[in-house]
Amino acid sequence: MDITNSVRNVVLVHGAFADGSGWRGVYENLTARGFRVSIVQNPLTSLADDVAATTRVLDLQDGPTILVGHSWGGTVITAAGVHPKVAGLVYVSALAPDSGETTAQQYEGFAATPDFVIDVGSDGFGFLNHDLFQAGFAADASDEDAAFLRDSQVPINMSVFETPVPHAAWRDKPTWAVIAGEDKSFDQAMLQHMAARAGATITNVSASHALFLTQAGVVSDVIATAAQGALAPAA
Incomplete structure (x- = not known):
C-alpha cells in the first residue's frame, strides 16, 4: 500500500493482563510499509495513569x-484520543465507553464469559486465571x-473499570474496529454494539481475544486503511 497520502504515525496501546510486546507482529508489518510506529506501556494502575502514559507517546x-x-x-x-494529534481511532476487540460512562457499564445486559476468569488479590489487582488463560x-x-x-501477565487495578471516561474521542474522530469472532473475553453482541455505536467501520475476523498477536496481518491492514481514511475529506 502506498502511504504517500496517509497518516504515517501509529501508536499502539495494549490492554489489561498484557504489555506492549504482543504488538510485535503489527509493529513489524507496519514499519515494513513505511509507518512510524510507537508502542505504549500502560502501567494498568488507573485510567488516568494509562491515559498519561499514552499522552506522553502522542506528544x-x-x-x-x-x-x-x-x-x-x-x-x-477513548479518553486519550482527544489529543490534537490523533486523526483516527482503531479498536481491536476493544472497549469503547461513551462520554461519562465507565468501562464496567459496557458489560450491562450482555452475556457472561465463563472462560474469562479474573482472580483478584487482596490489593485489588487482578490476574487472569492460570488454568483458563x-x-x-x-x-x-x-x-x-x-x-x-499467561506467564508475562501484567495485573490491572480492578478499580479502573469503575472510572468514567470524561469525553469519548470516537464522538469526534473517524473510527475503525476489528472484532474477533471467537473472542471469549467479551460477548460478541457487546463488541458489535460498542463498535456500531461508535460509528466504526467494522472488520470481523475469525480469532481469539489475542487477535493483536494471532491476526497481526488483518489488524495491520485495518490500521493502514484507517491511516488513509483519516485524511479523506468528510462526505
Whole structure:
C-alpha cells in the first residue's frame, strides 16, 4: 500500500493482563510499509495513569497519528484520543465507553464469559486465571505463545473499570474496529454494539481475544486503511 497520502504515525496501546510486546507482529508489518510506529506501556494502575502514559507517546509524534487500542486499551484510547494529534481511532476487540460512562457499564445486559476468569488479590489487582488463560484469552495462539502471554501477565487495578471516561474521542474522530469472532473475553453482541455505536467501520475476523498477536496481518491492514481514511475529506 502506498502511504504517500496517509497518516504515517501509529501508536499502539495494549490492554489489561498484557504489555506492549504482543504488538510485535503489527509493529513489524507496519514499519515494513513505511509507518512510524510507537508502542505504549500502560502501567494498568488507573485510567488516568494509562491515559498519561499514552499522552506522553502522542506528544512525541511529529504529525497526525492513528491511535490503536486492544481490549482495555480501547477505554484508554477513548479518553486519550482527544489529543490534537490523533486523526483516527482503531479498536481491536476493544472497549469503547461513551462520554461519562465507565468501562464496567459496557458489560450491562450482555452475556457472561465463563472462560474469562479474573482472580483478584487482596490489593485489588487482578490476574487472569492460570488454568483458563489460553481458553479465555488466546485460544488460537500456539501453546508456546499462550504460555508466554499467561506467564508475562501484567495485573490491572480492578478499580479502573469503575472510572468514567470524561469525553469519548470516537464522538469526534473517524473510527475503525476489528472484532474477533471467537473472542471469549467479551460477548460478541457487546463488541458489535460498542463498535456500531461508535460509528466504526467494522472488520470481523475469525480469532481469539489475542487477535493483536494471532491476526497481526488483518489488524495491520485495518490500521493502514484507517491511516488513509483519516485524511479523506468528510462526505
